[in-house]
Amino acid sequence: MTSSETQQVQPSQRIIRSSSGPIGFVRSLARLLSGKPNVPPSLADNPLLETILQRRSVRTFDKREIPDDVFAAILEAGRVAPSTVNLQSWSFAVFTAASWRATFDRPIPFQGQRAIIVMGDTHRDRLVLDAFPQSPLIEYTLGVVNASLAAMNMNLAAEALGVSSVMLSETGRTGLLDAGYLKQTLCLPDGVFPLMTIIFGYPRGPYPPMPPKLPLDQICFESKYREPDRAVMEDWLAQMKAGYKASHLLSSFEAQLRLYVSKIGRAEADLQSMIFRDKQE
Numbered sequence: 001m002t003s004s005e006t007q008q009v010q011p012s013q014r015i016i017r018s019s020s021g022p023i024g025f026v027r028s029l030a031r032l033l034s035g036k037p038n039v040p041p042s043l044a045d046n047p048l049l050e051t052i053l054q055r056r057s058v059r060t061f062d063k064r065e066i067p068d069d070v071f072a073a074i075l076e077a078g079r080v081a082p083s084t085v086n087l088q089s090w091s092f093a094v095f096t097a098a099s100w101r102a103t104f105d106r107p108i109p110f111q112g113q114r115a116i117i118v119m120g121d122t123h124r125d126r127l128v129l130d131a132f133p134q135s136p137l138i139e140y141t142l143g144v145v146n147a148s149l150a151a152m153n154m155n156l157a158a159e160a161l162g163v164s165s166v167m168l169s170e171t172g173r174t175g176l177l178d179a180g181y182l183k184q185t186l187c188l189p190d191g192v193f194p195l196m197t198i199i200f201g202y203p204r205g206p207y208p209p210m211p212p213k214l215p216l217d218q219i220c221f222e223s224k225y226r227e228p229d230r231a232v233m234e235d236w237l238a239q240m241k242a243g244y245k246a247s248h249l250l251s252s253f254e255a256q257l258r259l260y261v262s263k264i265g266r267a268e269a270d271l272q273s274m275i276f277r278d279k280q281e
């Protein structure tokens with residue numbers, strides 16, 4: 001860490017202990033809505049930094065179609081992403097609204113106009129190179145890391161071109177939690193595992209507020225790991241719940257977590273059989 005970075009990592013000053021009930025809700029919501037990225041004034045007009053800091057996961061799209069050249073540029077940003085030993089251990093299943101419906105018999109989530117299912121792919125390079133033999137966890141991890149970098153490149157390229165997106169692990173049928181179903185439907189060979197589904201479209205309405213991001217002093221440390229501050233974490237959780245309640249009147253943060261949990265056992269088993277396939281043969 002440089003000395004200027006060190007100077008910025010100060011303990012949080014403004015943590016208000018969350019109280020429960022309506023007052024706690026209003027307080028947490030107010031704190032959530034006041035959250036903004038910190039940009040040094042001298043860098044405020046840097047276009048790439050602005051794109052990164054203003055990006056949001058968007059879940060409401062209008063009906064405008066994404067032109068082919070714009071979508072091609074998004075894919076190109078994925079293609080040229082960095083990767084371990086330049087292995088490019090990813091695959092992208094690419095959809096229009098029509099081909100998604102033909103494949104999955106349902107519309108793209110959130111009425112998105114295009115979608116990409118991003119997969120870790122440790123199958124392709126094995127044709128010519130057995131780079132990491134007998135190391136399923138290393139291979140899987142590298143696949144996840146590399147494909148996630150490609151996903152983020154595509155996400156930011158989209159954002160720079162005025163196209164919004166959201167990455168999804170739970171879509172009802174077509175996300176990480178449905179890895180087994182996707183393996184079957186997309187005819188994925190061993191060594192190819194779904195990671196996330198990115199939905200793209202032009203945003204309908206203003207961007208949502210930034211969800212609560214942890215302060216730098218909670219996520220950075222020097223030389224030895226620093227235990228998290230419980231008050232900061234409770235404040236974060238209270239803001240998460242308040243934000244969820246404000247945007248999903250008929251649901252709750254807890255209900256969303258329960259949905260994930262209900263699918264995790266099956267997804268875990270499917271993924272283990274995909275990752276540790278050699279051990280089972």
Ligand SMILES: Cc1cc2nc3c(=O)[nH]c(=O)nc-3n(C[C@H](O)[C@H](O)[C@H](O)COP(=O)(O)O)c2cc1C
Binds near residue numbers: 167175196210
């Ligand atoms: C790998 C990954 C999976 C995600 N899965 C979902 C999902 O299933 N449903 C959803 O609504 N959002 C999902 N998100 C979006 C996150 O909720 C979002 O990134 C987070 O709340 C932070 O908001 P921001 O992207 O606007 O900063 C996912 C994001 C990532 C990176």
